[in-house]
Amino acid sequence: MSKYWSEVVRTIEPYVPGEQPQVDGLIKLNTNESPYPPSPEVNRVLSQEVVDRLRFYPDPNATELRQSIARYYDLDAGYVFAGNSSDEVLAQTFMAFFQQEQPLLFPDITYGFYPVYCQLFGIESKKIPLTEDFTLGLEQYRQANGGIIFPNPNAPTGQLTPLEAIEALLVDNTESVVVVDEAYIDFGGASAVSLLERFENLLVVQTFSKSRALAGMRVGFALGNPALIEGLERVKNSFNSYPLDAIAQLAAQAAMEDRDYFDQCCRKVIATRVTTIDALVQLGFDVLPSQANFVMAKPPAHITAKHMAEKLRERKIIVRYFAKPRISDYLRISIGTDEQMQQLLVCVREILELTGVAE
Numbered sequence: 001m002s003k004y005w006s007e008v009v010r011t012i013e014p015y016v017p018g019e020q021p022q023v024d025g026l027i028k029l030n031t032n033e034s035p036y037p038p039s040p041e042v043n044r045v046l047s048q049e050v051v052d053r054l055r056f057y058p059d060p061n062a063t064e065l066r067q068s069i070a071r072y073y074d075l076d077a078g079y080v081f082a083g084n085s086s087d088e089v090l091a092q093t094f095m096a097f098f099q100q101e102q103p104l105l106f107p108d109i110t111y112g113f114y115p116v117y118c119q120l121f122g123i124e125s126k127k128i129p130l131t132e133d134f135t136l137g138l139e140q141y142r143q144a145n146g147g148i149i150f151p152n153p154n155a156p157t158g159q160l161t162p163l164e165a166i167e168a169l170l171v172d173n174t175e176s177v178v179v180v181d182e183a184y185i186d187f188g189g190a191s192a193v194s195l196l197e198r199f200e201n202l203l204v205v206q207t208f209s210k211s212r213a214l215a216g217m218r219v220g221f222a223l224g225n226p227a228l229i230e231g232l233e234r235v236k237n238s239f240n241s242y243p244l245d246a247i248a249q250l251a252a253q254a255a256m257e258d259r260d261y262f263d264q265c266c267r268k269v270i271a272t273r274v275t276t277i278d279a280l281v282q283l284g285f286d287v288l289p290s291q292a293n294f295v296m297a298k299p300p301a302h303i304t305a306k307h308m309a310e311k312l313r314e315r316k317i318i319v320r321y322f323a324k325p326r327i328s329d330y331l332r333i334s335i336g337t338d339e340q341m342q343q344l345l346v347c348v349r350e351i352l353e354l355t356g357v358a359e
């Protein structure tokens, strides 16, 4: 605490990211990263082209990257905004669209950055409870609002909201911006991009951090009507005109262009998710349905989620535990490689056996 801090810095509760341990040999299943390396094309462009370019400022508009994203989604490049991580694109989105008279609506159990951005930017919010079975219950969002945001699939629950429900919400909600945060959409969901032509107040946000294996590069993007994109550009150009460095632009573009590799990695994660869920259920876990690259799993009654997380950590496997209402009985486990998940299951079985009788 310092007397020089402004009011907002004194009172804000900053987001706490999952641990990035500086220890070798851990199986890291706590922050939903890709278990596979980036496309080999990323390697190629970085070694040849990039060093020469570093004395120049990068393209402030990330034109080629945006064109490449636009091609992937069969959109005009005017529908694409690129930023230095989707967290930053979300922050710009909150600034551009959510500072309104009415509160922003988002789920009570959701991505932890939303309430932080509300505090940072002085935005009123109203949390809408997930239903009993952890679905969004979008019918509850039909009320006065200054904006709506939710991840699809939701985080950290992993459940997918069907496109028809999002479409029905958009039909009723035309006076504020609806943001669908699709950080995990590539692992089995249908993107709301297909609704962009019909709904000028829809913004879809995605990231290169999960399905495109570039969490260390920090690249995210938003897709929406050109008038919304222009709003984001006005925010960007009032803070930092060059949010994406030259290396990030090249790497992200190379990853975007390599569709075969991307499809292959997503398919592998999905297949591993299916076998992991089956195995956890066999071991007595209660697992929420997931269309993401992680699962929410509740251990059998004789051991708490927190205790299981600690015991796994002793065996060099880190998973995420949230000491929060409604989800504190669950562990969030990122989907790693088949080998990593085998290792996880061996350890889980051992922990269950060791704790089964005594506790």
Ligand SMILES: *Cc1c(COP(=O)(O)O)cnc(C)c1O
Pocket: 085, 086, 087, 088, 111, 151, 155, 181, 183, 206, 207, 208, 209, 215, 218, 219, 220
């Ligand atoms: C991981 C995640 C992000 C952040 O992605 P970055 O591009 O790495 O900042 C945003 N939203 C949700 C729901 C996420 O899980």
